[in-house]
Amino acid sequence: MRGRTAIGLHRPFASCRVLAPYRGGGSHMNSQQPLLALEDVEVRYRVTSGWFGGTDVYAVNGVSLRVAEGETLGIVGESGCGKSTLGQAIVGLTPLTAGSIRLKGVDRAQSNTHIQIIFQDPQSSLDPRLPAWRLITEPLHIRGGYSRKQLIERATELAVSVGLRPEQIDRYPHEFSGGQRQRIAIARALAVEPELLVLDEPTSALDVSVQAQIVNLLLTLQAERKLSYALISHDVSLVRHVADRVAVMYLGQIVEAGTAQQVLDGPRHPYTKTLLDAVPSFERPLATIAPRAGELPSNRKLPSGCYFRERCPSATAGCEQPQVLKAIDGARTVRCHVVTGALADAG
Numbered sequence: 001m002r003g004r005t006a007i008g009l010h011r012p013f014a015s016c017r018v019l020a021p022y023r024g025g026g027s028h029m030n031s032q033q034p035l036l037a038l039e040d041v042e043v044r045y046r047v048t049s050g051w052f053g054g055t056d057v058y059a060v061n062g063v064s065l066r067v068a069e070g071e072t073l074g075i076v077g078e079s080g081c082g083k084s085t086l087g088q089a090i091v092g093l094t095p096l097t098a099g100s101i102r103l104k105g106v107d108r109a110q111s112n113t114h115i116q117i118i119f120q121d122p123q124s125s126l127d128p129r130l131p132a133w134r135l136i137t138e139p140l141h142i143r144g145g146y147s148r149k150q151l152i153e154r155a156t157e158l159a160v161s162v163g164l165r166p167e168q169i170d171r172y173p174h175e176f177s178g179g180q181r182q183r184i185a186i187a188r189a190l191a192v193e194p195e196l197l198v199l200d201e202p203t204s205a206l207d208v209s210v211q212a213q214i215v216n217l218l219l220t221l222q223a224e225r226k227l228s229y230a231l232i233s234h235d236v237s238l239v240r241h242v243a244d245r246v247a248v249m250y251l252g253q254i255v256e257a258g259t260a261q262q263v264l265d266g267p268r269h270p271y272t273k274t275l276l277d278a279v280p281s282f283e284r285p286l287a288t289i290a291p292r293a294g295e296l297p298s299n300r301k302l303p304s305g306c307y308f309r310e311r312c313p314s315a316t317a318g319c320e321q322p323q324v325l326k327a328i329d330g331a332r333t334v335r336c337h338v339v340t341g342a343l344a345d346a347g
Ligand SMILES: Nc1ncnc2c1ncn2[C@@H]1O[C@H](COP(=O)(O)OP(=O)(O)OP(=O)(O)O)[C@@H](O)[C@H]1O
Pocket: 045, 047, 057, 058, 059, 077, 078, 079, 080, 081, 082, 083, 084, 085, 086, 234, 299
């Protein structure tokens, strides 16, 4: 989000689940390493079905990603493509079935780099029985070793940093508006001084009128604290506004990634084009998913070859073979042989 100016936007930021701070070795930080690096991350669920055992659901299927310090990576895709599962895998709420996640070059489980997640709905993540100061300092309670006075002082600082008034910290969740509750969730995420926040649809549960305020708060906090964000959203206009780089997800895979300008202004993968065609604009206020796109195939029975080929307007015979995510235009990658000319060896 570096250099972005505050604007009027649409959509709010979600609630934050409390994560215990990661501890352990891993202090040998290497500034050459990306803050976050995912290699071939897979999250597969075994779903039992009747008498015949189970089916594997590939929610995340071989995802490799990088987030640099201070950078915002936008992760976009249709509902069900695996965005939330990926976000939860990044922060350790969902175990990987394959692949690795490293923070500054250190395996996440051994890393002392703090990461937190903010969810869509602040209402559901805040215990209604606790006052704001107690909610905000929940991660410090988990860590232990703080007096009540220290916690209240810290809660006051954090509340002010997210735009709440000091006297509000004694109030309970029902005494706050949706936007204020999301500010509490953000303050709570900041309590352990994270370097990376995963923002999972952070503004989509809020009134349109407060969405821009929360986005602008996140922009300010990022600039002040040099935070990195992994922003999960189906809202392309939000991603366009805040993301430095964008990764497009389809059926658990990244199909295109690059700078926000490359991907959003010059999409190359046919799926990215379809997704962007479906975004309403001033010229096309009623735009929805393109009719030719059809339904998202089931991730219980993945298509052979390119996962998008049955919906793709540009499909050719080569699309029946597995597709490789290949670099084009510098840092931009595309998983489509029609664009890159590359097919997987396994084909
Ligand atoms: N615990 C689970 N067990 C089985 N399947 C799951 C589980 N969690 C998610 N899935 C499946 O994994 C796929 C990806 O889900 P996920 O919620 O990550 O997608 P999403 O892109 O975030 O969608 P949305 O935007 O609607 O939240 C979906 O098909 C979903 O049904």
